[in-house]
Amino acid sequence: MLIPxxxxxxxxxxxxxxxxxxxxxxxxxxxxxxxFWGVAFDNLVKLRRTExxxxxxxxxxxxxxxxxxxxxxLRLGDDLSAIYESIRGDERVSACIDRYPxxxxxxxxxxxxxxxxxxxxxxxxRRIGGNVEDMSRSFGRPVGIEDRHRHTFxxxxxxxxxxxxxxxxxxxxxxxxxVAAAARRVAGGEVDLYSLREAPYxxxxxxxxxxxxxxxxxxxxxxxxxxxxxxxxxxDVWIDRALRDWYPQVTEKRLxxxxxxxxxxxxxxxxxxxxxxxxxxxxxxxxxxxxxAGR
DNA sequence: AGCCAGGCCCTCC
DNA sequence: GGAGGGCCTGGC
Numbered sequence: 001m002l003i004p005x006x007x008x009x010x011x012x013x014x015x016x017x018x019x020x021x022x023x024x025x026x027x028x029x030x031x032x033x034x035x036f037w038g039v040a041f042d043n044l045v046k047l048r049r050t051e052x053x054x055x056x057x058x059x060x061x062x063x064x065x066x067x068x069x070x071x072x073x074l075r076l077g078d079d080l081s082a083i084y085e086s087i088r089g090d091e092r093v094s095a096c097i098d099r100y101p102x103x104x105x106x107x108x109x110x111x112x113x114x115x116x117x118x119x120x121x122x123x124x125x126r127r128i129g130g131n132v133e134d135m136s137r138s139f140g141r142p143v144g145i146e147d148r149h150r151h152t153f154x155x156x157x158x159x160x161x162x163x164x165x166x167x168x169x170x171x172x173x174x175x176x177x178x179v180a181a182a183a184r185r186v187a188g189g190e191v192d193l194y195s196l197r198e199a200p201y202x203x204x205x206x207x208x209x210x211x212x213x214x215x216x217x218x219x220x221x222x223x224x225x226x227x228x229x230x231x232x233x234x235x236d237v238w239i240d241r242a243l244r245d246w247y248p249q250v251t252e253k254r255l256x257x258x259x260x261x262x263x264x265x266x267x268x269x270x271x272x273x274x275x276x277x278x279x280x281x282x283x284x285x286x287x288x289x290x291x292x293a294g295r
Numbered sequence: 296a297g298c299c300a301g302g303c304c305c306t307c308c
Numbered sequence: 309g310g311a312g313g314g315c316c317t318g319g320c
Contacts, residue, residue: 213303
């Protein structure tokens with residue numbers, strides 16, 4: 001099925017920037033319209049960008065049922081030109097936008113997003129993806145068709161049942177305790193993640209940081225990538241380095257890591273999260289370029 | 296071998 | 309209150 005869409009959408013950078021962990025490009029070699037395989041809304045999904053829009057297939061549900069959900073997931077409703085206009089006042093961000101037009105935030109499932117970013121602590125992106133896939137294979141349900149199938153991301157109940165010990169056996173390390181605790185609290189109804197979409201930023205932030213293993217950075221990822229808080233601004237090592245290198249004021253004012261989020265939100269405004277994503281992607285791309293040149 | 300990876304928590308001052 | 313150390317695990 002085709003979702004007609006001719007406005008800017010860079011599917012490749014959007015799915016591989018590091019905001020989501022379950023999309024696999026196929027083929028991996030450079031091609032004009034590569035497919036991306038993933039699991040979303042309890043379906044195995046493959047999709048690709050074409051000139052006309054987003055072409056996709058899914059199973060077991062019908063394409064008609066999934067189409068509106070995918071449009072939502074890909075944030076196709078975001079008015080990128082308005083967003084760009086809002087954050088282009090910053091020269092550095094403006095240059096990043098010119099470099100990666102159509103890079104979009106995603107609107108992911110809050111539970112999967114929360115667990116993924118709990119796993120991100122002191123971890124690398126490849127292994128985070130491995131952790132997410134391992135949890136799905138072990139505790140999720142198979143979806144797809146016989147020769148091509150993956151597993152749904154486990155529900156809070158499924159991960160609560162799994163327990164800390166089995167999560168540790170999967171290789172989550174010290175994060176296993178945090179994932180198990182979060183699963184118990186969400187499964188028990190103590191924290192209602194979906195309701196946080198309607199809550200104001202600060203309130204949702206406070207609810208998230210009440211979870212073990214979730215502090216300001218992880219919470220802001222969840223807020224930005226799954227809870228519709230486009231003003232969220234996660235400060236990780238990459239953003240920290242980017243801000244210090246690219247914004248002399250940060251160094252002049254001797255701002256500690258903790259002060260960077262409020263500083264950036266003040267500077268970039270209601271779409272600070274989009275600015276964050278562009279700065280992050282630029283910074284990591286620069287680094288990859290350097291490493292490639294180094295050998 | 297030793298360090299680092301999209302942090303977080305705990306201790307101690 | 310904030311600076312510093314430790315943490316599972318895997319890859320280089």
